Each structure stands twice: as structure tokens, then as C-alpha cells.
Amino acid sequence: MDPRLSDISLPARLAREDEGVTLAELALATRNHGLPLEALVHDVTPAGLHYVLVHYDIPVVDAQSWRLTVGGSTGTALTLSLADLRARPSRTVRVTMECAGNGRAALRPRPVSQPWLVEAVGTADWTGVPLRDVLAEAGLGESAVDVVFTGADHGVERGVEQDYQRGLPLAEALGEDVLLAYEMNGAPLPPQHGFPVRLVVPGWYGMAHVKWLRSIEVTESRFTGYQNAVAYVTRRRADEEGEPVTRIAPRALLVPPGFPDFQTRQRVVRPGPVRLTGRAWSGRAPLAGVEVSTDGGATWARARLDPETRHRHAWRRWSATWHAEPGRYTLAARATDADGASQPLREPWNRGGFSNNAVHRVPVWCLP
Amino acid sequence: MDPRLSDISLPARLAREDEGVTLAELALATRNHGLPLEALVHDVTPAGLHYVLVHYDIPVVDAQSWRLTVGGSTGTALTLSLADLRARPSRTVRVTMECAGNGRAALRPRPVSQPWLVEAVGTADWTGVPLRDVLAEAGLGESAVDVVFTGADHGVERGVEQDYQRGLPLAEALGEDVLLAYEMNGAPLPPQHGFPVRLVVPGWYGMAHVKWLRSIEVTESRFTGYQNAVAYVTRRRADEEGEPVTRIAPRALLVPPGFPDFQTRQRVVRPGPVRLTGRAWSGRAPLAGVEVSTDGGATWARARLDPETRHRHAWRRWSATWHAEPGRYTLAARATDADGASQPLREPWNRGGFSNNAVHRVPVWCLP
Structure with a gap:
């Protein structure tokens, strides 16, 4: 019988009592990385020391042919090149970003996933175009509810094949410091941080800052995609609806x-x-x-x-x-x-x- | 009774059969990091994706007050500032570097240490002054045997408190591509790669490329410090002398x-x-x-x-x-x-x- 996605993409599970970290978790720990804690001495985290979490693979994106589409419940659909974005008024914002799963490996029982201890954090100066300027240019429909961001990274998670995609409530998307960022610490984004353009949503855990951005869609109903409705939700029991993960706790x-x-x-x-x-x-x-x-x-x-x-x-x-x-x-x-x-x-x-x-x-x- | 170093710095050990990765190994895996394998597409590894292994902490070194001393069995003792090094003729060499412990976590039984799978590798363009030019200026004694490099990183390992220090046979140290490197990929070294100056020994595993370099000493006998004689030695039994780890296997x-x-x-x-x-x-x-x-x-x-x-x-x-x-x-x-x-x-x-x-x-x- 032909293999299926469900053979390799397993349901969420908790580690058994005293189950050591598995080789699959170790494979995540060796490819993603945290901030070595002594690097907390730097106001702005030097390149390569900021935490990185990549759900699938780091995609290779060609900056020349890259386009960002903006559409859905907007007056106009836009297609923007990197040069188009760079030609617009920019803003630089210093942001401390943290992974929502920071501290996961210390839990008992331990949820089996990227096994962070406490180091999934970093601070960078992000430069880009305020999202609200681009949304204003496209013209927001009266019934707009969420803004949905899609990245170029593709993979499978708990049996669901997907491009990484997150919805953000419109009120949050219109914050003055929410950026379509094309520079990190004054240089083009490194591949692992979303080259050529990523979303930056100051104050939110990392899952909201969609990397390798390729489309923005304004929706007239609440977005219920995998990353919003299934993955990043706080639940104590598997069968409860739970609370969405949003802003960074102190x-x-x-x-x-x-x-x-x-x-x-x-x-x-x-x-x-x-x-x-x-x-x-x-x-x-x-x-x-x-x-x-x-x-x-x-x-x-x-x-x-x-x-x-x-x-x-x-x-x-x-x-x-x-x-x-x-x-x-x-x-x-x-x-x-x-x-x-x-x-x-x-x-x-x-x-x-x-x-x-x-x-x-x-x-x-x-x-x- | 007062605590002692030996209470926290334990002897080398092998994991028990089926012993999962420990939290101490995980702490190493989250702070050090490997190359995400999809980044093998790049000829030169982008900043932050090159593997990093730090034995102790990344030291904070002030570039203005930093000095490199060169002495031991030399005609003259030198003290060089970063400006002195930058004023000399430079050389740029593209080097693939790999950690000697790459692949360790796949061994059975598993040596308990930094738990690399296969990703502890990266390629960078290193720019600096050929070591042999500096040694020629200092003047080598006739009985010179080894060149000993000391870094600014300090810690304890298997009960031995130490600055990270490695000896290199003189013939290797005189290779034309052995560098005192102050740039990585055209930019000053990032803190985690040895800012402001590190040794680069093309072809050797990473332990030879001493970071945060602060002194070079030419010796008239074989160097038998911890990292050469105890740590980086291939042994199948604990009581054998073993073979030093040197160049990278294919x-x-x-x-x-x-x-x-x-x-x-x-x-x-x-x-x-x-x-x-x-x-x-x-x-x-x-x-x-x-x-x-x-x-x-x-x-x-x-x-x-x-x-x-x-x-x-x-x-x-x-x-x-x-x-x-x-x-x-x-x-x-x-x-x-x-x-x-x-x-x-x-x-x-x-x-x-x-x-x-x-x-x-x-x-x-x-x-x-």
C-alpha cells in the first residue's frame, strides 16, 4: 500500500514520565537555535545569536522575482516588488521577539516539539514599511475582520500539508509599529529570518511574525487556519477549544x-x-x-x-x-x-x- | 563542607543503553547550533547559519584595548593591536569547517557531550594575516616545536579550570593559508566566531581554530595541555593513550x-x-x-x-x-x-x- 502523510506526520503527544529528549526533538534543537544567555549583554542581539525557529525548511527566495500580493477585502489588489517596498517611507523599530514555545522542555509532562529551555529570544532593529500604509493604499473593505499572511515555507504538521499562514485581527494589524520588514540590524534579512520580507508584530510571540512573506489577504470572517486554530492554542485538555496564543508574557x-x-x-x-x-x-x-x-x-x-x-x-x-x-x-x-x-x-x-x-x-x- | 570544582565538573561518561538525550546535553544543543541542512545550497554559509560550538561562554572583548602577544621561543616578543594586524598584508581563504564531534549523537553508546547529529559544519571566507608572516617577524627559535594559541574564553572541563588553549605542530602553523582572521564573509567577526581575532587552520576540525585569540607562544617541547592531550583524542578504551584528532575526514x-x-x-x-x-x-x-x-x-x-x-x-x-x-x-x-x-x-x-x-x-x- 502506498505510504500516506499520516504515516510520517504524527498527532501531538506528551513525553512519558522520565522519557529523555528524543532524536527527533534533538534534530529540531540542533537546527533551530536559541540565544546563548551571555549574549543578553548586548542591547541589540548580534547576527546569528538571535533565536531562530523554522517550522519547515528555510526557502530560497529570489529577491528579483519576489512579489508580495495584497488583496481580499480591499478596494484594490496590489502586487509589490522589493524595490516598490524600498521606495516607500520606512520605519525602524527595535523589537524583542520570543518563541511562544520558550520554556517547553521544562514542562512535566513535556509536550514533544521544539525543546526550548529558556533561550528562545532576541532583540533586533527591524526596518520596513508600516503595514497600515500598504493596507491604506489598497483600501480596506468595511467588513474587514482579519489580515492573513502567507509565507513561502511549505511543509506538513500533524497531517496537514500547508504553507505557513497566520491571521491577525485587523485592529492589531493597523498598529503603527507593525512592519513589512526588509532589513534586520541595518542589513538585508538573513535567509533564516525571512528574506526578503517578513512581518513584524511587536509584542507578539514569534509565530505572528510571518517570514518569507508572499501574500496578504484581508478577510471578512475570522481566519481559522491551522496555525491559528490548531497549533498556537493554549489547551490543558486535547478536546477543549482553548485560548489563542497572542502577546508575550512578562x-x-x-x-x-x-x-x-x-x-x-x-x-x-x-x-x-x-x-x-x-x-x-x-x-x-x-x-x-x-x-x-x-x-x-x-x-x-x-x-x-x-x-x-x-x-x-x-x-x-x-x-x-x-x-x-x-x-x-x-x-x-x-x-x-x-x-x-x-x-x-x-x-x-x-x-x-x-x-x-x-x-x-x-x-x-x-x-x- | 565547601563545594569543589569536582562536584560540578564530572568525568566523561557514556549514555546508558536507551538513555534519552539529557537536559544538560539539550542545554548545549540549544545554545550551540548546526547548519540547517537546506542551507547547504549556499556556496558560502550566510551569517548565523554556520555551525557554532562554544566550550565555555562567548567572552566580551573590547577591540580597542585588545592585544595579541607573540612570544616564547622567538627572537622578539610582539604585542599587536587590531590596527597593527589590519595594517599588514591580508589574505582571504574560503574554508569549510566542521566540529570534530559532528555525528556524536548517533553513536551507540552515546558519549555524553554536545549532541551533534550531522550538521556541525559551515563554509566562510576568512580574511586576516597569515600566521607565518607574524611568526617570521617575531623570528622562530631553532628548537621551536609547537605553537600554542590561547583564547579569552575561560571555564572548567572534567575538573580542570582553564583558558581554552591548543597547540599546533610548527609545520602546520607555517602553512600559507593559516590565518589570524579578523573578518568573516567581509565583516568583522561576530562575537560567537571569535571577535576580534581567531585562528583559522584550513583542513583541521574546529577545535584547532582557536577563537578570541589573546596569545601565541612558540614552545620547544610538544604541548600537552588539556585540549590536545585529554579532550580531543580518539580512544576506544579510557585507559589508552589514543590518537590526537587533527584533520577533517571526508x-x-x-x-x-x-x-x-x-x-x-x-x-x-x-x-x-x-x-x-x-x-x-x-x-x-x-x-x-x-x-x-x-x-x-x-x-x-x-x-x-x-x-x-x-x-x-x-x-x-x-x-x-x-x-x-x-x-x-x-x-x-x-x-x-x-x-x-x-x-x-x-x-x-x-x-x-x-x-x-x-x-x-x-x-x-x-x-x-
């Missing part, structure tokens, strides 16, 4: 202090004052504060948070001084935003492993 | 054809002609040929190998056409070099998981 990460063991990544510091620093962000509201702990979260002290800047979609640096004495410690950091949302001490569990913003813990040994 | 990789399932990375193609392509290289001798198989290595056919170019340290493209019919296949490729060395069908096992150049296999389903 999180703080630490630059692990001292030096590491190669194999275990355990950290060593020497006695004396140790500067603790890191970054914090929230896609939901401005940050209100960051706290640090040296006892794994039993007690907390306020950290210094760098002042707000004009980069309101970017992470902010925090710092604190720790007077280390010989012993074993678990450092931790947590952010709170202006809505009062903070980070839980225990992982918030759901079947997809989304939006896990449990506090970051870094075990450290202070050696005499 | 290998061919395939660009996986068709499209993937997100979670399993299994591939789907449609019936008809399918172009198979990939790259092949050897650090030991020029390539002699590449063969492909569609039955997992039972039978082989010669692939077309692109002509040799002036980039003699870089991989070469190969291609073949496969007439696919519905069914399940295992594609494979293998390279042979001019010394007659080729790739084994089964993984060559050793305790460190080094130089595993077993043939690359890609399972593919051809669906009607």
Missing part, C-alpha cells in the same frame, strides 16, 4: 555569572561582590519592576531597572549586586508588568507548552 | 529534498524527477568523487561533482537526478578523497565521539 532572564563547566553548564563564581544583570520584557504592558533572588525564589530583592527609552517594544536591562560567599546558590529573576502580571515559580502547564514564563533559575557554586 | 551531506514534517523532520517528495544535491569535503586530500544511494547504501551511483576551483579548502557541490516513484526510500551520499579514504556505512565508534563520518542517510517518502 519574563526576566539572567546573564549567568562567573564561568561554566562545558558539559553541565553549571556556574562557578568566586567570593566577593558579583554583578548580576540581565534583561526583562513584556509584550502586554510596560515593565513595572524586576526582582532577584539568591535562594531559588524563597526571598526576593528589588533590582535596578534601566530607565524606559523610546524603544518601547525592546527588553530593558536590570542589575543588582550579590555579595557571594562560598556555598551553593540558585539565582532567580522575575519581572512584573504594569498590569500587575508577573512570573510564576512553577511552570504553567498546557499541552502545547506555550507561554511558559516561569522564573529563570541559575544554579551557581561559589568556590573559595 | 564527508558528503545531502540537501534533504522535498518538504518536511515539522515535528519529525521526515521528508516528502512527489513522483517524478527529483534533483539531489549537496556538498562534499575532506581536510585530508582533494575529493575524488561522490556517490549517491536511494536504498540506504545497498547500491551506489556516481554523482556529478562540480569542478575544483581555487577554493581548495572549501566544500564542493555534487548533484544527481533521482526518478522517484511512490514508496519509502533512504537516500545516502558518500565522498571519497584522493587518498582513497571514504565514509563507512556504520559509525566509527570512540569514547569522545570524534571524526564520525558515517554516510549521511535521509529517509524520504514519495507520496502519490
Whole structure:
């Protein structure tokens, strides 16, 4: 009998208790990559250190023949070349982007998928044309509801063959900082970040920032494609409708202090004052504060948070001084935003492993 | 009792039979990264897709105050700034670099370390000053034996606290293409590739290309530091002296054809002609040929190998056409070099998981 898609594209599953990371998860971990945490020292993440998640393959797109079509419930259908986009007024926005699945590998039971620990984040300066300018030019229909973005990446997921495609509610799509971006940190987009053009939706988890963009369609009903209705939905039971994954929950990460063991990544510091620093962000509201702990979260002290800047979609640096004495410690950091949302001490569990913003813990040994 | 280094920096070990990948190995896999195999289509690997392995942390090095010292068994001791190096005649060399541990995660039993599958490779244009010009300026002593390179990265490994340090035999160090490189693909080195200056030793596995270089010392006896005498040594038994890991064994990789399932990375193609392509290289001798198989290595056919170019340290493209019919296949490729060395069908096992150049296999389903 001929093979079928369902033979290779399996239903979602949870790892068995004590099931180690599988070779299929490892294959995802070796091709996608996170931010090495020491790179949190950079305001803007250098090329190659920003996290990358690719659902299928990185497509090869020819910039000369590339076209973006804009249509659906619009007055006019547009077809834009890269030169057309570059000729329009541009905007540069600094954005901290995080994968919705960040922290998934720490969940028990573990959803079997891209096994991020805490490092699926990065900050870049994106330059492009505000989406709302292009939508205004096309002319929005009165009954427009969603804007649907389709990428050039093609694959299969849970038995569904698809081009990567996401819908965004119209009100979000009209935000002034939502971009059709063609530059990252002042250079053309690298292939893995969506060359030649990707969507950037500041404050949203990465799944919304459709890469290798090839079409934009305005719809008159809610988009119910795979990535919106099946994949990126928070569910505790397989049979519930669940809540769509949208904006980034508050999180703080630490630059692990001292030096590491190669194999275990355990950290060593020497006695004396140790500067603790890191970054914090929230896609939901401005940050209100960051706290640090040296006892794994039993007690907390306020950290210094760098002042707000004009980069309101970017992470902010925090710092604190720790007077280390010989012993074993678990450092931790947590952010709170202006809505009062903070980070839980225990992982918030759901079947997809989304939006896990449990506090970051870094075990450290202070050696005499 | 105070904690000690030996509490966190554990002896080398092999995974137990059927022991899944551990969280410590996963932490390495998420921070280091491989080449997504579809990026083999590029002659020169775009920024951020070249493999990266960092033993400890990426150090922050200030280019203004950075100095390289050159001394030991030399007539003169030199201290060079980045401007000093940039003022000298430069050379650009295209180099395919591979991690010595590539393929480690496929071994049974699996050495517990950075768990590469097959993707720890990349090709870049490195620009810098030939090392031999700098050594000539310093003046080599008559009894010079090794050249020892020390990086700014500091950590602990198997209980040994150290700066990353490697010795290279003098004859190798004097090769015309061995560089003190300050540019990668025409731009300053990214932090993770050794900013501001790294060693490049074409043809050798990655451990020789010391990053974040800060000192060069010519020695009059064989260097027996940790990375040469303990870490990068091929041993089948823990108590044997073993063979040092040096030059890159021949290998061919395939660009996986068709499209993937997100979670399993299994591939789907449609019936008809399918172009198979990939790259092949050897650090030991020029390539002699590449063969492909569609039955997992039972039978082989010669692939077309692109002509040799002036980039003699870089991989070469190969291609073949496969007439696919519905069914399940295992594609494979293998390279042979001019010394007659080729790739084994089964993984060559050793305790460190080094130089595993077993043939690359890609399972593919051809669906009607």
C-alpha cells in the first residue's frame, strides 16, 4: 500500500514520565537555535545569536522575482516588488521577539516539539514599511475582520500539508509599529529570518511574525487556519477549544555569572561582590519592576531597572549586586508588568507548552 | 563542607543503553547550533547559519584595548593591536569547517557531550594575516616545536579550570593559508566566531581554530595541555593513550529534498524527477568523487561533482537526478578523497565521539 502523510506526520503527544529528549526533538534543537544567555549583554542581539525557529525548511527566495500580493477585502489588489517596498517611507523599530514555545522542555509532562529551555529570544532593529500604509493604499473593505499572511515555507504538521499562514485581527494589524520588514540590524534579512520580507508584530510571540512573506489577504470572517486554530492554542485538555496564543508574557532572564563547566553548564563564581544583570520584557504592558533572588525564589530583592527609552517594544536591562560567599546558590529573576502580571515559580502547564514564563533559575557554586 | 570544582565538573561518561538525550546535553544543543541542512545550497554559509560550538561562554572583548602577544621561543616578543594586524598584508581563504564531534549523537553508546547529529559544519571566507608572516617577524627559535594559541574564553572541563588553549605542530602553523582572521564573509567577526581575532587552520576540525585569540607562544617541547592531550583524542578504551584528532575526514551531506514534517523532520517528495544535491569535503586530500544511494547504501551511483576551483579548502557541490516513484526510500551520499579514504556505512565508534563520518542517510517518502 502506498505510504500516506499520516504515516510520517504524527498527532501531538506528551513525553512519558522520565522519557529523555528524543532524536527527533534533538534534530529540531540542533537546527533551530536559541540565544546563548551571555549574549543578553548586548542591547541589540548580534547576527546569528538571535533565536531562530523554522517550522519547515528555510526557502530560497529570489529577491528579483519576489512579489508580495495584497488583496481580499480591499478596494484594490496590489502586487509589490522589493524595490516598490524600498521606495516607500520606512520605519525602524527595535523589537524583542520570543518563541511562544520558550520554556517547553521544562514542562512535566513535556509536550514533544521544539525543546526550548529558556533561550528562545532576541532583540533586533527591524526596518520596513508600516503595514497600515500598504493596507491604506489598497483600501480596506468595511467588513474587514482579519489580515492573513502567507509565507513561502511549505511543509506538513500533524497531517496537514500547508504553507505557513497566520491571521491577525485587523485592529492589531493597523498598529503603527507593525512592519513589512526588509532589513534586520541595518542589513538585508538573513535567509533564516525571512528574506526578503517578513512581518513584524511587536509584542507578539514569534509565530505572528510571518517570514518569507508572499501574500496578504484581508478577510471578512475570522481566519481559522491551522496555525491559528490548531497549533498556537493554549489547551490543558486535547478536546477543549482553548485560548489563542497572542502577546508575550512578562519574563526576566539572567546573564549567568562567573564561568561554566562545558558539559553541565553549571556556574562557578568566586567570593566577593558579583554583578548580576540581565534583561526583562513584556509584550502586554510596560515593565513595572524586576526582582532577584539568591535562594531559588524563597526571598526576593528589588533590582535596578534601566530607565524606559523610546524603544518601547525592546527588553530593558536590570542589575543588582550579590555579595557571594562560598556555598551553593540558585539565582532567580522575575519581572512584573504594569498590569500587575508577573512570573510564576512553577511552570504553567498546557499541552502545547506555550507561554511558559516561569522564573529563570541559575544554579551557581561559589568556590573559595 | 565547601563545594569543589569536582562536584560540578564530572568525568566523561557514556549514555546508558536507551538513555534519552539529557537536559544538560539539550542545554548545549540549544545554545550551540548546526547548519540547517537546506542551507547547504549556499556556496558560502550566510551569517548565523554556520555551525557554532562554544566550550565555555562567548567572552566580551573590547577591540580597542585588545592585544595579541607573540612570544616564547622567538627572537622578539610582539604585542599587536587590531590596527597593527589590519595594517599588514591580508589574505582571504574560503574554508569549510566542521566540529570534530559532528555525528556524536548517533553513536551507540552515546558519549555524553554536545549532541551533534550531522550538521556541525559551515563554509566562510576568512580574511586576516597569515600566521607565518607574524611568526617570521617575531623570528622562530631553532628548537621551536609547537605553537600554542590561547583564547579569552575561560571555564572548567572534567575538573580542570582553564583558558581554552591548543597547540599546533610548527609545520602546520607555517602553512600559507593559516590565518589570524579578523573578518568573516567581509565583516568583522561576530562575537560567537571569535571577535576580534581567531585562528583559522584550513583542513583541521574546529577545535584547532582557536577563537578570541589573546596569545601565541612558540614552545620547544610538544604541548600537552588539556585540549590536545585529554579532550580531543580518539580512544576506544579510557585507559589508552589514543590518537590526537587533527584533520577533517571526508564527508558528503545531502540537501534533504522535498518538504518536511515539522515535528519529525521526515521528508516528502512527489513522483517524478527529483534533483539531489549537496556538498562534499575532506581536510585530508582533494575529493575524488561522490556517490549517491536511494536504498540506504545497498547500491551506489556516481554523482556529478562540480569542478575544483581555487577554493581548495572549501566544500564542493555534487548533484544527481533521482526518478522517484511512490514508496519509502533512504537516500545516502558518500565522498571519497584522493587518498582513497571514504565514509563507512556504520559509525566509527570512540569514547569522545570524534571524526564520525558515517554516510549521511535521509529517509524520504514519495507520496502519490
